[in-house]
Amino acid sequence: MTDLERARTRNTGLGGLIVKIAVLGGLDAIAVFLAAVLVGRGDYTVAGLVIVGAIILTVIYLSERFIPAKYIGPGLVFLAIFQVFVIGYTVYIAFTNYSTGHILTQDQAVEALLSQSQSRLPDSPSYPLMVVESGTQLSFLVTAPDGTALLGDAENPLKPVDATFDDGQAVAVDGYTSLRFADILGRQDEVSSLAVPLSDSAADGSLRTLDGRTAYEYTSSLSFDSTTGVLTDTTTGESYRDGGEGSFVGEDGTEILPGWQVNVGLDNFTRAVSEPSIRGPLVYVTAWTIAFAAISVGIIFALGLLMALLFNDPSMRGRTAYRIVMVLPYAFPAFLGAMVWSGMLSQSFGFINQVVLGGASIPWLTDPTLAKVAVLMVNLWLGFPYMFLVATGALQAIPGEVREAARMDGTSRWQMLRHIELPLLLISMAPILIATFAFNFNNFNVIYLVTGGGPRDTGAGIPVGHTDILISMVYKVAFTGQNRDYGLASAFSIIIFIVVAAISIISFRRTKTLEEIS
């Protein structure tokens, strides 16, 4: 620790101090400003977070201690805001019923239901319309089919009135100002929600306009009483109440959609593990997912390492050219590569069968086992450049002296590889391998684009296939047809994360012992 103390005293000259103060001052000023704006909008929690964050950062950089924090801080800030938030949001959604039919708030749902229940009377004529106002109250001045002018507003039904006509349409009435179209634009919500009763009897319907120029007769089949919270169907008399699960439910249990988003506790999680149609395929899909990820890591590492070693000899010519070629697959969008492979693996028309294998008819994509092989082959193609790059870089970390010493001892190339280079590489690359495992555990793209998860398991109740991994199965279960069940998908995501994290932590523990030796 004495080194650090010495470092501390010599760390910041006056110039550095001024820069530090200026930057921190600016940061704090921004933070206070943002917090003020947030408080102005009533967002106290976020304002609090901003203030706390600013205080922490200021303390870290002002103090002479917390040196590691100074270095890790900036990256952590981005991690916390952009990555951790995503996780937090997913967790939040997992506890709600956010899905098709439940994406609105309750008020919005009511608004939508009422709006959808407006139906135009089949033989309603069209009434040329002029919106007029008196004070701030809007009224409709319409021209009836027989040419007379009628006036009415939300409370007062249509009554004949004397009006000035222009080309057969009533355009003005004494005591009212006629609104031009441009004026209507400022109050569109009011205009489109205004319903003028046709007569004193509500059953006759009312006039509404959707475009501000013409009005039609409408009846509404739903009405909502905001005090009791009861939705009533005016045609059948049935009433619907809040069923507690985010929608209106009738007396016989029928649910009306759209509903709204509510918290459902652990519902999604229990459904994820206990839904009968999922339970069956779940076992073999999980097994294949683990196998796919593990084998992928194995072969990608092997090939990438092989190439790195191959081109590590300085006396070999053309290495740069080869290296560029090996990096190329990584330079193209992954989905393009996957799609081309999918085409090349076609049983009757694909390049592999027709050209490389001279007219064979191997069902690469339609046989359950071969499809797995195909997917691994494509994943290898997509992944080896990454491992090649990383291994090339990591190989440079092996000090030249070690190699020299070994060579002088007479070690053969193969022995050097096996006993010196490989162990050192495995230690430094172990986390990469574990992370690659985790990445391939959730590698939705490759599966989806090459085989679509197929070939289909026709016996299962859900559209799952033999190359589906957990994440693609979740996608198919949660996002099928017109249904998007974000709550269920989130719950699944969390479960998958727990599984992957557990495997990763165990792997880390086991490779940690290796690390301590070096």
Add this chain to the structure above:
Amino acid sequence: MLMTKKSIAVGALLAVGLLTTGCSASSDTPTASATSAAPDTTATSTLTVWVDAERADALAQAATDYEAQTGISVDIVARDNSTLKDDFIQQASSGSGPDIVMGAHDWLGELTTNGVVAPLELGDKAADFLPVALDASTYDGVVYELPYAVENLAMLRNADLVPEPAANFDDMIAKGTAAGVEFPFVVEQGENGNPYHLYPFQTAFGAPVFGRDDSGSYDPTQLTLGDGAAFAQWLGTQGNNGAKTMSTEITGDIAKEKFTTGQAAFWLTGPWNVNAAVEAGINVAVDAIPSPGSEAAQPFAGVKGFFVNQYSENKVAANDFLVNYLGTVDVQVALFESGGVLPALTAAADQVSSDPIIAGFKAAGMDAVPMPAIPAMGRVWEFWGIAEAGVLNGEDPDATWLQLTTDVQSAIDGS
């Protein structure tokens, strides 16, 4: 020495912080109140329209013209086609959604279930649209869509190889074989099948997917898919175990390649592929789809149009723009010129039908039926293609079709 430095630093920091905050705070309050003030009283408005990236150009001119006429500016935002629907549903109620979104009629089930689409009033204009367009734009008796194009499959024919249209399916195969090409007929399938393309053949055997109720809407309780046993039988005779006129090996790319290089005489596809064939030098003729069964082959019709966001604050302007402007002949023809799909407005459709290819699609579309937009349809798609692929690959048609019907029915019942 450390202590002094630190205290100076803290002091300076506080000073800087307070100073800047003081300045910003005083300018802050007006901003805060401005955002909570009543909507401004100036009379201009902006309509935000989300469109498929392909159509953005076609609408740009219409937007400028509309603005010149009414002063309402129209902001065309080009979005990615594959996420357009989901993005709209999620963002519609959030305040950052558009006022108008471009889409297809089969979205209506999902849009209404999620409560994000507002009714549209076509008024007297309703009669000016092609009947199938109006039919598709209506859901549960309410009109929600302003249609601009009607898309359906038709049979493309290489007129140099086969000068005359075919009378029925068998005649078509005979003519194609007589022309001496490797593939008398191609249709896009794929390993998971493609029921959309095979639907005209299914209806030719009298088995539409759903029946209709009294108001003319598709009725989810009437799953008529089960009537398709005859269709399944016939399909089995065309697949790997039979005449091999269709195969799951044929992808869209392969079908296109075969027709555009003159190796196929007939191609069942949609208007989107016409350009490729014409540019490749094929003498393309468009016919109605020859029927393999006792009834006419009725393809699905996809009606493209515009929807109004329920939570838009500019519903009046949106309605005006759609009904009174996009629903006019000139704009519909302009959209046609960019997309090549038959316009939905009858007058516009007649105007562009002087082109024999478009006239061919129109003729093929005479019998077209709208794709069902009801949520139950989503269940059908899950199992339908796989079943048809199975039949083509040689599985027992009766058993497969029965399994399909049972699976779909239980999925509908369970949801």
Add this chain to the structure above:
Amino acid sequence: MSTHDSTATRLERSPRGRKAKRHVWRHIIALVLSAYALLPLLYVVSASLNPTGTLTGSNRLFRVVGLDSYRRLLASDQFPFLTWFKNSLIIGVTTAVLSVFLGALAAYAFSRMRFRGRRTGLLTIVLVQMFPQLLAVVAIFLLLSRIGDLVPAIGLNTQAGLICVYLGAALGVNTYLMYGYFNTVPSEIDEAARVDGAGHFRIFFTIILRLVAPILAVVGLLSFITSMNDFVIASVILIDPERQTLAVGLYRMVSNPNYADWSAFAAGAVMASVPVVALFLFLQKYIVGGLTAGSSK
């Protein structure tokens, strides 16, 4: 390098001859692997040269050779390819540089300093990045929407916002990679520098960074490639076509399979791979240890 021997047998047995033989099998393996790597890319190039062809419809590659698609793409109004190119480069380079910097800072701390939670911290950072990003699209949209309300400069539809999101992933496996490499730099070097009077930041910036150049170059390249190829997040954040990146723009060209222009798309993909190759060429001398030839450590 001239040789004095003239007989064939002596040539074979000479060091140079043995090396040549050893390299022959290297070249054979390398060529086979090259074929494996290049095969699908041949399809892409072939499709880009065939203006009316399909991507995977035919096995007769290079049947038609013409530069029409390239011209069509570069001149297109609908697809502002060069703008996308510029945007991608800006975002890619900025992300790469900042990612490397942030990661190196953290790796230095983990490697050189001993503090509580060091090992757990490193492990946690790697674990956090393993979370399935199924809902990332929705979450990031909401997040940037809110941030944009406060600070419009880094909100939705801004490149700065996108870069910030990418930097959220800066601390991850790459940090561990750098940490491992940092560990191989002996601490005696730090000692020596400290004796000379340098503070920890100066040591980091002027000495250590240069010694770990290979791994910085690797991480920089990987970071650049990742941000160039990402389209999920970029398509959520960047809405105006003028601000979009290559990946988003290209993907949009083919997202509707009925209207996909595969030839122009292939041409775009070929042109989009050029910066990556160029960057690799530029960085590769660092990657294979240009400045740290063994003994200078």
